[in-house]
Amino acid sequence: MADDEQKELTQRYKRFQRIKELKAADPAMTSARALEVIREEERAAEEKGRAARDEEKAAKEREKAARTGTTKDNKPTGKSFSWPSLGSSGNSTTHHESSGMGVYITLIILSVIVLLIKNYIAYDPLISLLISLVLGVFFFIAVHYTPEPGLKISLVLFAFALDFVISQGLLYFIPESEIKNILITIHVFIWVILAVALFIMGVFDRLSTGKHLGAVSWLLLTLVIGFVLFLVFPLFLQNPLAYQQQSHDQYFQIAQQETSKITASLAETKNVWSDFISCTFDQIAQPTIDRAACLEEKKITRYCRTQVQRDADVDKCIAEQQETKIAVVGISDATITQPTKAEFVVGDYFPRKTFYRQGEPLRYPIELKLENPRKLTPQVEVTCHFTRGDINIPGKVVGTDQGNYQILPREHSSHIIICEPDGALDGTYDIIYNATLRDLQAKSRLQRAFIGAKENAWKETWIPKIMDAHFPGSSYLSQAPEEFARINFAFGNPLENPIIESTENVVLSSTVENVGRGKIIAVKNYELQLPGFSVDDTRCLSGSLAVSTSPRSGDNIYLPSCFITALPPELQAPSEYVFKEFEATLSYDYEISTSVPIEVEAVTS
Amino acid sequence: MRCTFLLFVVLCSVLLLGCSTGPGEKAGQYNFKQGMAETQFTFLENAPPEQIYPGSTFKIIVNVDNQAAYDVTEGIVQIIGLDEKYFSVAPLEQSFNTLAGRSLTAPEGEKTFLEFWGSAGNLFENADEYTANFFLKAHYRSTVDFADTLCINSRMYETYDAGCKVETHKSYDGQGAPLAVTELDEIIAPGDGAQAEFRLHLQNRGEGTVNQVNLGPAKLGSEELRCHFQGEADEQQFIRFDEQQEATVICTKYIGSLNSYSTTLSLSLVYDYDYQQQQSLRLVK
Structure with a gap:
């Protein structure tokens, strides 16, 4: 007989015996009443037992707490857990x-x-x-x-x-x-x-x-x-x-680089605040001072002091910076949906970890992919090297062209670059691939409306119409495809005003902007096509520029500015207005690079 | 039987009610010199086409349709604002001869077509498209005639006068041209040497702009009226409309001490009108 059945039988027997006792004590008691009494007695006994067990458990815990000094939740005795004591006035234990x-x-x-x-x-x-x-x-x-x-x-x-x-x-x-x-x-x-x-x-x-x-x-x-x-x-x-x-x-x-960036940003922030405070005090002392110009001057001075050593060169640098310091903004040309792109593509089978035996070549292939919708033909020079901390191991690009080749006039091109180290490798390194694209061409366009001398009534009627029809949004800025670099240019009085009435105080200015992720190595030639225009400094129309520091993405290279002194005859006095678009061309060299981590384990046998 | 008779009556009623005078008779009763109407300038369908390809030629055909009740003269249509690099149009300006207004003899008005020849250049670099906004600007000269019957009463305080009643203020919805006389105020200074002053309010109700308005002949009945523009010298018989595009003509006349009578006030105006409309051409790859 199972234990459960045995227990139940025993309980039923006990109940039966208890009924007999109750009926013996009170012969008038019925069986049902006797059962109720028995159930109450059992319930009371159960509660009593539970209470006894709880008391026993509490006693045990008290004994344990006294021995270890913690509660059963392993918390210190005394105060229960709460949020940090900011503003609290409780006492610590x-x-x-x-x-x-x-x-x-x-x-x-x-x-x-x-x-x-x-x-x-x-x-x-x-x-x-x-x-x-x-x-x-x-x-x-x-x-x-x-x-x-x-x-x-x-x-x-x-x-x-x-x-x-x-x-x-x-x-x-x-x-x-x-x-x-x-x-x-x-x-x-x-x-x-x-x-x-x-x-x-x-x-x-x-x-x-x-x-x-x-x-x-x-x-x-x-x-x-x-x-x-x-x-x-x-x-x-x-x-x-x-x-x-x-x-x-x-x-x-x-981590050092990241911290350096933070430090540089904090330093620049400090410079901005110290310049601001200094210029504010200068303006209080001399109200005619333009605070914006003061801030710009301090920034230029600081820049030049870091670039050149001799005081004479600093003055020359400051003069150059002040002369060319008009930043011209441009926008991406929304009508060109397929810009030229170049990127390194690391394949799925790139050998990130290799076991190297002495005498065997180590080769690291990577794909240089070019999207070339305008079918340009730049010259490409690819180099590579291996770095680990301060260690720099040169690499060479193997193959018949050794990394120097010309892009064919095709819309898509792909070239496999294979890099070999010039020395032995053992450990983890970064392979740095650099590709210099030479003689890239970029064009920008700028729109302007020439109205000549008009009465106020005509201007009040027509200028809003012209702005609405020809210069919605930011289309008064120069536009260029979203490629590696672009030349932003503008002219007007002020610069961003697209309505040209006369040549009075009309400034022409341009800037080369790095919109890619690489670096501008050289500005070989720039040309603003303004046929029939006369300016007071032809350097602003065309020239070339030596890039002393390779601008990072988002940096500007300021080109010379000038004043327009004469317009072509057909734009001087139109009967209504003339709407015209001008182009600028930029020829430059650009470098893109990528870094791929590798691990080489030397094998002796 | 009763049903059939009833049906017959209904059918006859419908036929009788449906009958009306012919179009000729109806047109003869219609006064075109009311309301607002002006010369319409529209492009013909596909001229220019919705999409133009680089290096192709196209036509811009402008339909000039005079819906006003007056002839238009000295008309010029210009195309302004196209960049020659993308779209070259010739000629950029064309004139049109007198276009008759709507009348009994030409209830549809007169229209003409002006053709402009265009050629498309190339897109910038590898752009997908280029949209060129431009303006179609038209200039012409036209007239507007105002006429209304008014009550003239120099003895306004007489007890017995079985004549007409002077209406000091009247409104109009136009005379079938963009320039309209919208209100007329009649001011009579009674007594011996009575004088009537009429103030006509002019307003441009069209989509273009009124430039200069010249006063033409003005008459009260068969007699000449002396008129001038409010704010201008009496001798100056023209006015240049400003931004408000409205003006007031003041005409005065000595009416003497007569019983009240109805007569016609008429005034003619000659005005120069400019209209511009923005359009676009789309060059696609």
């Missing part, structure tokens, strides 16, 4: 006050030491993971004994998870993602950032309870707030890497 700020300071020092160690071992993935684990444990234990550790523990766990996911997941499985640099920066600095964040939280906790910070804490707080992002990181990053190991030591370079 005395048990954890003794941790003080020393914990946070220790964590900061520890994270900085780990940063140095990782720099030394060059971010080997496994060792990095091990160090992160150890560090995470230290952090976890440290914050466990701080006031209100709940959020801090969560932050530690989050930082560890982020570090793990980035280094072991994202950077491993998708090493070439577009946010690679950001991920690497996070991977390098996450523990230091966490330590600083915990320190700041600790400061708030301490101050909110009315306690004082020690001198060391104040000093560290000042450093953290004022200089940690500007001094501490660059200070560490200046250490050169001199190790050749199979590791991800380029992370430091990438």
